[in-house]
Amino acid sequence: MPVPSIIFPADPLNPRRPDPHFTWEARLTRELGGEHHLVDHDALLAGHAEEAVRRVPRGSGPLWYRGWMLPSGRYAEFAAALAARGGNLLTSAPGYAAAHELPGWYGVFEGATPPSVWIPSDGTAAPTPAELADAAARLGGSGPAIVKDYVKSRKHEWHEACYVPELADLATVGRVVGRFVELQGEFLAGGVVLRRYEEFERTDGPDRDGAPAAAVAGGDGRAVEARVWWLDGRPIMVGPHPDAPHQRVEPDLTDVPALVRRLGCRFVTTDLASRADGSGWRVVEVGDGQVSDLPRGVDASGLLASLIAA
Numbered sequence: 001m002p003v004p005s006i007i008f009p010a011d012p013l014n015p016r017r018p019d020p021h022f023t024w025e026a027r028l029t030r031e032l033g034g035e036h037h038l039v040d041h042d043a044l045l046a047g048h049a050e051e052a053v054r055r056v057p058r059g060s061g062p063l064w065y066r067g068w069m070l071p072s073g074r075y076a077e078f079a080a081a082l083a084a085r086g087g088n089l090l091t092s093a094p095g096y097a098a099a100h101e102l103p104g105w106y107g108v109f110e111g112a113t114p115p116s117v118w119i120p121s122d123g124t125a126a127p128t129p130a131e132l133a134d135a136a137a138r139l140g141g142s143g144p145a146i147v148k149d150y151v152k153s154r155k156h157e158w159h160e161a162c163y164v165p166e167l168a169d170l171a172t173v174g175r176v177v178g179r180f181v182e183l184q185g186e187f188l189a190g191g192v193v194l195r196r197y198e199e200f201e202r203t204d205g206p207d208r209d210g211a212p213a214a215a216v217a218g219g220d221g222r223a224v225e226a227r228v229w230w231l232d233g234r235p236i237m238v239g240p241h242p243d244a245p246h247q248r249v250e251p252d253l254t255d256v257p258a259l260v261r262r263l264g265c266r267f268v269t270t271d272l273a274s275r276a277d278g279s280g281w282r283v284v285e286v287g288d289g290q291v292s293d294l295p296r297g298v299d300a301s302g303l304l305a306s307l308i309a310a
């Protein structure tokens, strides 16, 4: 059985080297006895998948990707271009979309993640007031909420484009969603998602490890999160979220493996946050493991060794 290689984005300035953000992962892969190849990320994004994969040798067999996020349609083109050269991405295009986009994983994780509704969009226009009123009603019609698209939020513009204090205040819902859509621009992924806001342990809460927590990440309403990496339904790494790489986290994983297995994707991440009232851990977000960022300074050798042995 051939073992998988890993594809990393190439450095745009030096296409024979990995992108500087991924250099350490590529080096670690080699040190572990694995092989890696390079892809031209800009060409992939521009819709030139065949050109993008020209440095991947023909007949490369099983492949993982570790790189920048791709829209699901671009990932499908990437997978097809590799398949045409005898390369087999171990996460299929439908599998990627299922883990990468909230509507793809929500049905499986419903109950373990904040209640959510979404408004599909086929362009860059904001939802209409009627669509927003309908979505707010489907979410219960009152209480605080979070705005994001199928993939990302604007958490760094928390008050302006992420947090809705009161769903019943439809003017504010419209303002926050409108600003979110404007800032996402052409990068709006899929549509607008509204999620019920839940109180989690926060980065600006009481000190953990004696560190000034507010200095660690933001100091807005964002949660302390653990990022759990799963391969074939088993947690292969449990660590901090990349936004707060020095935070110590010990999530309760009791209920998560069954959900991850039901999703049916081999390599995924789950970001977990602990409820502020101590009533347990919640899944904030699911992601495709190939495009989830690794926190700086973690020991990723177990993770990469598992991938190249999978």
Ligand SMILES: Nc1ncnc2c1ncn2[C@@H]1O[C@H](COP(=O)(O)OP(=O)(O)O)[C@@H](O)[C@H]1O
Pocket: 114, 146, 148, 151, 152, 153, 154, 155, 195, 196, 197, 198, 199, 200, 221, 222, 223, 224, 225, 271, 284, 285
């Ligand atoms: N339903 C929610 N309740 C409370 N906080 C949330 C909720 N959803 C997201 N957040 C906070 O907002 C941040 C960004 O949301 P997330 O869904 O992880 O988007 P992103 O893809 O941009 O990381 C999270 O890290 C968390 O702190």
Ligand SMILES: [Mg+2]
Pocket: 271, 285
């Ligand atoms: Mg997140």
